[in-house]
Amino acid sequence: MTTSAPGTTQAAAPQSAPPPAPPRKPVRPLTRRPRRRRRGSTVLTVLMALMLGYTLLPLVWLFLSSTKNSEGLFSSSGLWFSNGFHLFGNIHDVFTYNDGIYLRWFGNTVLYSVVGAGGAAIFATMGGYALAKFEFAGRRLLFALVIGAISIPGTALAVPTYLLFSDAGIVNTPWAVILPSLVSPFGLYLMRVYAADAVPDAMLEAARIDGAGETRIFFTISLRLLAPGFVTVLLFALVSTWNNYFLPLILLNDPKWFPLTVGLNQWNSLANGGSGGTQPMYPLLLTGSLLAIVPLIVAFLFLQRFWQSGLAAGGVKQ
Amino acid sequence: MNRSLLTAATAAVLALGLTACGGSGTGTGGSSQADPAAVREALDKPADITFWTWVPNIDKTVALFEKKYPKIHVKVVNVGQSEAQYSKLQAALKAGKGAPDVAQIEYFALPQFAITKQLVDLAGYGATGLKDKFAPSAWSQVNVAGGMYGIPQDTGPMAMFYRKDVLAGLGATPPRTWDEFNALAKKIHAADPDKYITYTDPGDAGTGNSMIWQSGGFPYKVTGTTGVAADLKGDPGAQKWAGTYGALLKDKLLDTTPSWNDAWWKSMAAGKYAIWMTGAWAPAVMEQNMPQSKGQWDVAPMPQTTAGTPASAENGGSSVAVTAQSANKAASVAFAQWLDSDPEAVTSLNKDVGLFPATKVLLDDPAFRSATVPYFPGSKPNEIFAQMSQAVRPGWQYLPFQVYANSVYKDSVGQALKPGGDVPAALSAWQDRITTFGKEQGFTMK
Numbered sequence A: 001m002t003t004s005a006p007g008t009t010q011a012a013a014p015q016s017a018p019p020p021a022p023p024r025k026p027v028r029p030l031t032r033r034p035r036r037r038r039r040g041s042t043v044l045t046v047l048m049a050l051m052l053g054y055t056l057l058p059l060v061w062l063f064l065s066s067t068k069n070s071e072g073l074f075s076s077s078g079l080w081f082s083n084g085f086h087l088f089g090n091i092h093d094v095f096t097y098n099d100g101i102y103l104r105w106f107g108n109t110v111l112y113s114v115v116g117a118g119g120a121a122i123f124a125t126m127g128g129y130a131l132a133k134f135e136f137a138g139r140r141l142l143f144a145l146v147i148g149a150i151s152i153p154g155t156a157l158a159v160p161t162y163l164l165f166s167d168a169g170i171v172n173t174p175w176a177v178i179l180p181s182l183v184s185p186f187g188l189y190l191m192r193v194y195a196a197d198a199v200p201d202a203m204l205e206a207a208r209i210d211g212a213g214e215t216r217i218f219f220t221i222s223l224r225l226l227a228p229g230f231v232t233v234l235l236f237a238l239v240s241t242w243n244n245y246f247l248p249l250i251l252l253n254d255p256k257w258f259p260l261t262v263g264l265n266q267w268n269s270l271a272n273g274g275s276g277g278t279q280p281m282y283p284l285l286l287t288g289s290l291l292a293i294v295p296l297i298v299a300f301l302f303l304q305r306f307w308q309s310g311l312a313a314g315g316v317k318q
Numbered sequence B: 001m002n003r004s005l006l007t008a009a010t011a012a013v014l015a016l017g018l019t020a021c022g023g024s025g026t027g028t029g030g031s032s033q034a035d036p037a038a039v040r041e042a043l044d045k046p047a048d049i050t051f052w053t054w055v056p057n058i059d060k061t062v063a064l065f066e067k068k069y070p071k072i073h074v075k076v077v078n079v080g081q082s083e084a085q086y087s088k089l090q091a092a093l094k095a096g097k098g099a100p101d102v103a104q105i106e107y108f109a110l111p112q113f114a115i116t117k118q119l120v121d122l123a124g125y126g127a128t129g130l131k132d133k134f135a136p137s138a139w140s141q142v143n144v145a146g147g148m149y150g151i152p153q154d155t156g157p158m159a160m161f162y163r164k165d166v167l168a169g170l171g172a173t174p175p176r177t178w179d180e181f182n183a184l185a186k187k188i189h190a191a192d193p194d195k196y197i198t199y200t201d202p203g204d205a206g207t208g209n210s211m212i213w214q215s216g217g218f219p220y221k222v223t224g225t226t227g228v229a230a231d232l233k234g235d236p237g238a239q240k241w242a243g244t245y246g247a248l249l250k251d252k253l254l255d256t257t258p259s260w261n262d263a264w265w266k267s268m269a270a271g272k273y274a275i276w277m278t279g280a281w282a283p284a285v286m287e288q289n290m291p292q293s294k295g296q297w298d299v300a301p302m303p304q305t306t307a308g309t310p311a312s313a314e315n316g317g318s319s320v321a322v323t324a325q326s327a328n329k330a331a332s333v334a335f336a337q338w339l340d341s342d343p344e345a346v347t348s349l350n351k352d353v354g355l356f357p358a359t360k361v362l363l364d365d366p367a368f369r370s371a372t373v374p375y376f377p378g379s380k381p382n383e384i385f386a387q388m389s390q391a392v393r394p395g396w397q398y399l400p401f402q403v404y405a406n407s408v409y410k411d412s413v414g415q416a417l418k419p420g421g422d423v424p425a426a427l428s429a430w431q432d433r434i435t436t437f438g439k440e441q442g443f444t445m446k
Helices: A009-016 A042-067 A088-095 A101-133 A139-148 A156-168 A174-181 A185-198 A201-210 A214-242 A246-253 A260-272 A282-306 B002-021 B034-043 B058-068 B083-096 B110-115 B127-132 B136-142 B164-169 B178-191 B207-215 B234-252 B261-271 B282-289 B329-342 B343-353 B382-388 B402-407 B423-440
Strands: B049-053 B072-077 B102-106 B149-161 B220-223 B227-230 B275-279 B297-300 B314-322
Touching: A042 A282, A088 A101, A088 A282, A101 A139, A101 A174, A101 A185, A101 A214, A101 A260, A101 A282, A139 A185, A139 B149, A156 A174, A156 A246, A156 B083, A174 A214, A174 A246, A185 A214, A201 A214, A214 B102, A246 A260, A246 B083, A260 B282, A282 B261, B034 B329, B049 B127, B049 B329, B058 B072, B058 B261, B058 B329, B058 B343, B072 B329, B083 B102, B083 B110, B102 B110, B110 B314, B110 B402, B127 B329, B136 B149, B136 B314, B136 B402, B149 B164, B149 B382, B164 B207, B178 B234, B207 B234, B207 B402, B220 B234, B234 B423, B261 B314, B275 B282, B297 B382, B314 B329, B329 B343, B343 B382, B402 B423
Parallel strands: B049 B072, B049 B102
Antiparallel strands: B102 B314, B149 B275, B149 B297, B149 B314, B220 B227
């Protein structure tokens, strides 16, 4: 579909319809009806611009602050540059402070996010598909339990989780963070709803008649249809594991296993702590935070093209 | 930043830990096979101990220990500051494993771990003999719940930091009394509506408690292991502080802002606040975060009700405790004692780490008191701090669930810390929250 600037050829389109024919039978214009172009509402535009500013302002502030040294940070406006451009120096400091612990935290976060969020998305997809497409005893109860699980905040589960993991001997290991991340009740709920619509029953039946086993049906047919839902869940899980704070805070004691969130908060404590280190920590903290959000932005940019719905819409006549 | 989430979570964790109080608990108290002689011998036996602390550079002091006693290896772990660490410590102690041998615990949090017998009573290891080495205010903070549960590491006697340039511009001198303080508050705000005499952080319970303490208040009392009294409504000191700050807030002469963030540091550096009343540990952080303000600040004693009778309070300060879970109790006690009382160690804690001492070794040392600090050219801040340390009002006690009480300060008192807020009524709301929680945890609340 072509788009054209408002007020150009679109207005003339109706005239390209055939001239009025003798009124023997009503003739529908052959060309498409002109698409009604909605004029942008000024109020809405202004509102959206305000929202955009509101959303982007903290990021702009974070970026600008990352370009400053400690002195500039507390003596200049937060929304403009200060004396000198210290971003690269700050990045260097971030990566070298304390023998490069930041890089280690970064790696940990990537590990927890990729394994945790990837696993969570796969499990949620399989579980949601099973709940949506298979009839079995206790299906409704199971689903109700899942819905109930969404309403329990992670904070309330942290202590029981700790006690459980302590008995299992996996406190202070990466498993302590990865295992709970693999469970995503919200993802399961989303995938159940999505699978119910996106995978036509008729298609499954056809495949079964052709002799395909359930495993093969899932991996070769259903999974492709579920891809947009899968990516959605993956993105949600990615964001939540990337930002996971309280669970690793409670379960990990060794700074070597910290994710970025806990590590950066530790730097925040050092910046404000009751005693001074030799290095001003604020620039490190801000630059470290800036670098920490880059992968999430990249993930969104790359994954959003898979994030389209209705691949199979119209594939089967219902 | 994550404060609100953390406080909620901390409350959850602490509630869990404290419910165990009154029951048998997991700890043994450690005093069963305690032996002072074993502590001395432990220094020459091989041992691995883990030390949880968040103080940067303290590994320098620990390195001195390892050099002196090479058979003991100390693993220094920074697991996060204050509430973050206490949540973790509480979980590990509750779980029965995973806790460190030695942990840094602030005075306000010590009773909660002591009362549930999760720490070693150091009295059985002969640590009470160290009494004369410490400032009385610090010593009283580690003697709680009928035992001695930590060795004082650092203290934060409150002093008044003031901006020389702001006061000089008005021809003013640092206020000696609260009356002078109020007069100066008017003068500063009248001269420049963007400037305030000081600020009060609606979320900073620690400083709120310290101000009550400095005003002569003793709202919390603990008797035995279950009797707790929290009286903020009737406590004269608490009401006095509420009156002073309430009046200033009514006249919009006090700024209310969350502290310890970049905006606050910016205000501090720009001279928005003429006065900062805080613990003597402040110079190290000031130098770190406001290097450009060097020379603009100076130190004076706290304002008093009547001039000439000094009274101060503690703001912050930590002890070092040994957990009941420790497999190497004797070595851990020996390490804790050395770290906080050995002259070589305390000098390093002050010079390399920036902690304000709890020991008389330094507090009474003329060289320490008259030392110059580069950030305060031309003055001798340690002299003022040492005076303030001696002037700390004796007798202050923290609640056995002070960490929780502090976490709800923001929702009660903090709500009134705004222009026109009713601070006395808010204190009473805070007291109700404390009493309700105490009862829920099985304490006998009075």
